[in-house]
Amino acid sequence: MYKSKIAGIGANVPENVITNFDLEKLMDTSNEWILERTGIHERRFITQPTGAAELALPACIKAVKNAGINKSDIDLIIVATLTPEHQCPGTSSFLQVLLELPGVPTLDIRVQCSGFIYGLSIADQFIKTGQYKNILLIGVEVQSVGLDLSTEGRDLSVLFGDGAGAAVISRSYNDSAILSTHLFGDGRYAKDLWVEAPVGYQNPRISAKMLEEGKQYPKMNGKHVFKHAIVRFPEVVRTALKANNWTIDDVDIVIPHQANQRIIEAIAKRLELPLEKVYSNIHKYGNTTAASIPLAIYDALNEGKIKNGDNVILAAFGSGFTWASAAVRW
Ligand code: UT7
Numbered sequence: 001m002y003k004s005k006i007a008g009i010g011a012n013v014p015e016n017v018i019t020n021f022d023l024e025k026l027m028d029t030s031n032e033w034i035l036e037r038t039g040i041h042e043r044r045f046i047t048q049p050t051g052a053a054e055l056a057l058p059a060c061i062k063a064v065k066n067a068g069i070n071k072s073d074i075d076l077i078i079v080a081t082l083t084p085e086h087q088c089p090g091t092s093s094f095l096q097v098l099l100e101l102p103g104v105p106t107l108d109i110r111v112q113c114s115g116f117i118y119g120l121s122i123a124d125q126f127i128k129t130g131q132y133k134n135i136l137l138i139g140v141e142v143q144s145v146g147l148d149l150s151t152e153g154r155d156l157s158v159l160f161g162d163g164a165g166a167a168v169i170s171r172s173y174n175d176s177a178i179l180s181t182h183l184f185g186d187g188r189y190a191k192d193l194w195v196e197a198p199v200g201y202q203n204p205r206i207s208a209k210m211l212e213e214g215k216q217y218p219k220m221n222g223k224h225v226f227k228h229a230i231v232r233f234p235e236v237v238r239t240a241l242k243a244n245n246w247t248i249d250d251v252d253i254v255i256p257h258q259a260n261q262r263i264i265e266a267i268a269k270r271l272e273l274p275l276e277k278v279y280s281n282i283h284k285y286g287n288t289t290a291a292s293i294p295l296a297i298y299d300a301l302n303e304g305k306i307k308n309g310d311n312v313i314l315a316a317f318g319s320g321f322t323w324a325s326a327a328v329r330w
Contacts, residue, residue: 002126003038005136005172006120008067009201012059012162013044018144023158028151032108034158039261045144045160051085052164054202058141059166059294060099063136065306067168071099074168075132078107078122080115080139080290082194083146084320085207088200091140099136112193113257113318114183115139115290116165117326120314121181123169138198139290146195148217156220159260161286165294177308179327180243182236184324186321190226190230192221193319225318232317234270236325244327248273250311255300257310257316258282258292267315291317306330 009234019042020031034040046055064071077099079092090108111118116139125133140163141184147157197215198205206216233256241248248271256267261282281299283308290294293314300306311330317323 001128002118003172003177004124004169005176005178006167007069007170008063008168009294009298010059010062010066010166011164011295012055012062013295014046014050014055014262016045016047017042018045020158026149027154029154029158035102037260037262038159038160039264039280039282040286041283042213044163046142046162049050050092050194052079052081052083052140053085053098055142056091056095056164056166057098057136057160059140059164060095060136060138063166063168063273067133067134067170068209069099069168069170069260072091073102074104074136076105076123076126076135077108078109078119078135078137080109080111080119080229081108081141082112082289083142084108094137105140111185111320111322113259113261113289113292113319114322114324115318116293117181117314117316118183118322118323120169120178121324122327123185124181127169127171135169136166137169137262138164138166139292139294140144140227141289143289145316146217149213152214153217155222156218159286163236163285163291163295165291165298167294167297173175175329177329177330180240181324181326182239184236184322189224189321192224192321194219226260226263229259229317230266230270232255232321232323233263233267233315237267237271237313238322240325240327246311247328251277251313252310253300253305254295254313254315255296257318258296259287259318301313301314
């Protein structure tokens with residue numbers, strides 16, 4: 001059995017900053033409401049038509065460089081996204097072309113907010129068995145073009161932003177390692193946060209009537225999602241602690257999926273961790289779904305909040321419902 005580690009990280013966000021005040025011009029909302037309920041100040045939206053693969057490419061190039069490998073060393077490309085450019089094939093196919101890596105296997109995974117940790121777990125298994133040495137794992141979202149930016153969609157559309165984060169997962173020859181991953185799901189709650197159309201069981205998959213009804217937009221039962229999130233996040237962190245015989249005092253930093261600052265604060269409180277140990281950058285990017293954890297790792301590293309040898313826990317919860325954690329020795 002081999003060990004795997006996160007060998008390199010890269011990020012890319014659109015330059016276009018959308019503040020809460022910009023949203024006030026589009027819908028009946030206010031900077032105050034958004035800040036108080038979510039902690040979000042601003043997010044990034046694409047301006048030109050940019051597909052998920054295009055947004056991901058600069059993040060991938062940075063991650064490969066940061067890992068000290070050549071892109072030709074990549075054995076597998078895994079993309080986590082809920083906003084692929086097309087229904088079929090997945091974003092990883094388009095990204096493989098942009099990376100000029102013909103022949104390298106491509107895999108899209110669809111587990112929304114938990115996508116990066118699910119991808120990390122998949123990569124970890126391939127590295128452990130020795131099948132692959134270097135895997136490029138991407139979390140990317142182009143959400144802005146798919147949001148209902150009218151007052152009707154305000155509960156959800158003020159939360160989300162565009163962005164990409166990439167990681168190279170490689171065989172480890174030192175103490176740095178992915179120590180554990182734990183994945184969970186409960187499809188009974190699938191419709192609490194979902195995009196109904198296009199639907200796969202009718203012809204045509206999308207109709208004028210469905211568009212009129214707004215079925216192409218994400219819908220969320222926000223309160224219900226919130227209630228589950230503040231239970232599942234601490235629970236899945238504790239699962240990681242137990243698996244590694246750690247107490248909460250052994251943890252240097254928790255990097256949670258960035259869904260809502262109130263959720264991040266609830267995680268800290270329920271785990272009895274000081275807030276400084278639960279990383280947050282939601283104020284500047286909003287919720288970037290699959291991209292949020294690699295974007296947070298990237299920023300935390302740049303801010304000196306993750307150092308070599310640190311015990312790091314990644315945790316996610318979201319649509320599906322899916323939730324997951326990973327314990328990482330940096
Ligand atoms: O990443 C996936 C996981 N997602 C999450 O974890 C999100 C979880 N849910 C949440 O974060 C919160 O439920 C929200 C931030 C989405 C909403 O916060 P809330 O405290 O649950 O607010 P609410 O939905 O109960 O709405 C309160 C009021 C309502 O008005 P009334 O009925 O009290 O008159 C809403 O219509 O706020 C209104 N409202 C807004 N007002 C201004 C809803 N959205 C907005 C808005 N601006 N954007």
